[in-house]
Amino acid sequence: MLGLLRLLALLTGDPQADRAVPPTGFTARLTLFTAGAMAFLAVFALALSLATGRLADRWSAELARTSTLRISAPADQMAAQTAAAVKVLETTPGVASARPLTDDEQKALLEPWFGPDLPVETLPIPRLIEIVEDGDGYDAAGLRARLQAEVPGAVLDDHTRWREPLVAAANRLRMLGFSAIVLIAASTAAMITLAAQAALAANAQVIKVMRLVGARDTYIAGAFVRRFTLRALTGAAVGTLAGIVAILLLPRADAAGGFLTGLGFQGTGWLWPLVIPPLAAVTAFFATRAAALRTLREQS
Amino acid sequence: MAKVLHPFAGFRPATVIETPRFFGQNTQTGTKGTSVIELENVAYSYGGGELFSELNLTLAPGSFHFLTGPSGAGKTTLLKLCYGELIATSGQVRLFGADARAMDRDGIAMARQRIGVVHQDCQFLDHLPLAENVALPLSVAGRLSEAAGNLGDLLAWVGLSEQAAQLPPQLSGGERQRAALARAVIMSPDVIIADEPTGNIDWEMSQRLLTLLVELNRMGKAVLVATHDMNLIRAAKAQVQARVLRLKGRRLQAAGADL
Structure with a gap:
């Protein structure tokens, strides 16, 4: 002063x-x-x-608000496990929405690495479910436990290791x-x-x-x-x-x-x-x- | 207000002018009836050798002293001790009653505002006109506005009115000496210290400068002049009661008629 x-x-x-x-x-x-x-x-x-x-703020905010569930299952069980996972997610407190990505969306994600002509439907690619959290977020440990019991092929990625x-x-x-x-x-x-x-x-x-x-x-x-x-x-x-x-x-x-x-x-x-x-x-x-x-x- | 003869009456058309108004306006007190500068058992060593020792000197208000001695005896050093540029190796130098050794840098600066110094090699700020150089002590003391009106009187008193706008390098040796004296007295100091003020000028100009110093002394200023010029001393003693001190053999002695 x-x-x-x-x-x-x-x-x-x-x-x-x-x-x-x-x-x-x-x-x-x-x-x-x-x-x-x-x-x-x-x-x-x-x-x-x-x-x-x-x-930093944008990455932190955007990545903190979303997470991904990856389902690896035999082709004949993929649809059932996806539906079960979505059902689990919809009943999980803190999850605002859960939506399986379409084939086209998954293809778009892989396009930078494999090119535009990738036959996604013929490959054993895991199904991705986009999870959007609500204000308080969900209990990741509790959700993993439920998924392990009800959808054995599901792997929850809450982006922490990326974020x-x-x-x-x-x-x-x-x-x-x-x-x-x-x-x-x-x-x-x-x-x-x-x-x-x-x-x-x-x-x-x-x-x-x-x-x-x-x-x-x-x-x-x-x-x-x-x-x-x-x-x-x-x-x-x-x-x-x-x-x-x-x-x-x-x-x-x-x-x-x-x-x-x-x-x-x-x-x-x-x-x-x-x-x-x-x-x-x-x-x-x-x-x-x-x-x-x-x-x-x-x-x- | 007292009237005095123009110090340059023989140099310029004879006239009678007023003493510049600022003389005697110094409001700082505390030295009346006592010494303004006092050296007591002072010694000064330089480069491992003792320049002088056991030196005693008292400058009382209104006193006039000449300081003589061979070259290298320490006259300039002694003057520097008197205005606080140097600090004595031992002994005590009192400036206006205060021990110079105990004064801080601001204290020394304030004391210098009460001491007018004239050097043989008059140093100025070469980029400023003469008038601003003469007024520099006022500027430094923050009194420029209150005393600026007197600047013209002072320049007239030393016969430099016409040179007011000139730069110092354009001035002759005598003009520089008079300008230095004007700068030294513009603050109406209690003491004027001059180091070989006539060293670079002819006899006629020396006489004019001496007349100025005598006039200032008659106004109550203490004057201390270091000089080799015995003719100047004789001329001064004809006009004013001056003491002559000789610095020789590391001691200060009374000299000439003062013996």
Whole structure:
């Protein structure tokens, strides 16, 4: 809180102090470029985090709401066992609906692996029953016990073994995105610290004169901090804008595109990139302030 | 308000102007009747060797001191001790009654706002016009708005009105020295410390600077000037009661007429 108040005071600070430090082209350009490039990358890292977050939530929700019953039985018993299984499922609390897939639906599922001409009806393919759960879901262990007794060829797949690694992978991708943002912020701080130190070293004479006339360290540092904070804010704003434009230019999400074309922002998620420029400014503020005060201590 | 002769009466058309209004406006008190700067048994070592030791000096309000001595004797170091740029190896330096060693960095900075310093190699912010350089102490102290109106008077007093908009590199040596003096006094400091202020200028300009220092001293400012220029000292002693101190053999001695 104190830091934010300082930041606000700084941005509305003493223009006369600002004038005391001469414009430094090299560090100005370095800070602008660094802040812009890092903000551009941060937009993508943010988009990655949000997209993987959405993916994890969707996979988790969709897979948690459905399960599959697979019935393997001799051909002459297949219909009877399927009907028995459906009967069991319909009387199971937590099951909203149970529907055997048609031959065409099963063929469509196998088509990516075996091609479109697969004679499903001539092959001993298990019958699949799609189970849709209601709000509370069902007792998987109890259902398995009932099926074992009444439909010996039935195997219940509640998608747990698929869902957990997928959701874990998506969550790790989300963490990777957030880690990238943290690394970007740290790199920004490091680059701005170096630029600030270079500016302080280049202005040793200015600092000497200001000290001679009674300037306190906070006054001298303030002149540098204000300049670097505004540069970082400007550079990050440009970088963020460029990042948003780049995201907008990505191909639209479609069924075939999968995850990569879904990279981007949705709804209020578009507001998140707006956080990046102020975050860059806050990072620059603290990085420059720490560097300036440390350098001033060392120079005395 | 007291009227004084323009210090550059022989240089510019003779005129009578008011003393710049800000002189005497320094509201900080606590030094009246006591020393503004006091060194007690001070020693300073540098590079493993002792530059001087057992050094005692008291600058009282309204006093005028010259500091002489051979090159390398430590005159500049002694001045730096007086405005807190260096800390004594041993002994005590008191700035306005406070032990410099015990002062934090902000405390030293605040003390410097009460000490006007003029160096031989006058250092300015070369990207700012002269007027802004002279006003820099006001800006640093957050008093720019309240005292900015006096800036014109001060520049006129040191004869630099026409150079107000020029950048420091465009100024001559004498103009830089006068600008440095103007910057040193704009805060109406209690003490003025000058290190070889006439080292780079001719005799005529030295006389003008001396006149300025004498005028400031008559306004109650303590003045300490380090110089090799014995003619300058003689000229000053003709105008003001000045003590001459000599730094030699690691000790500070009374010199010349003060012996």
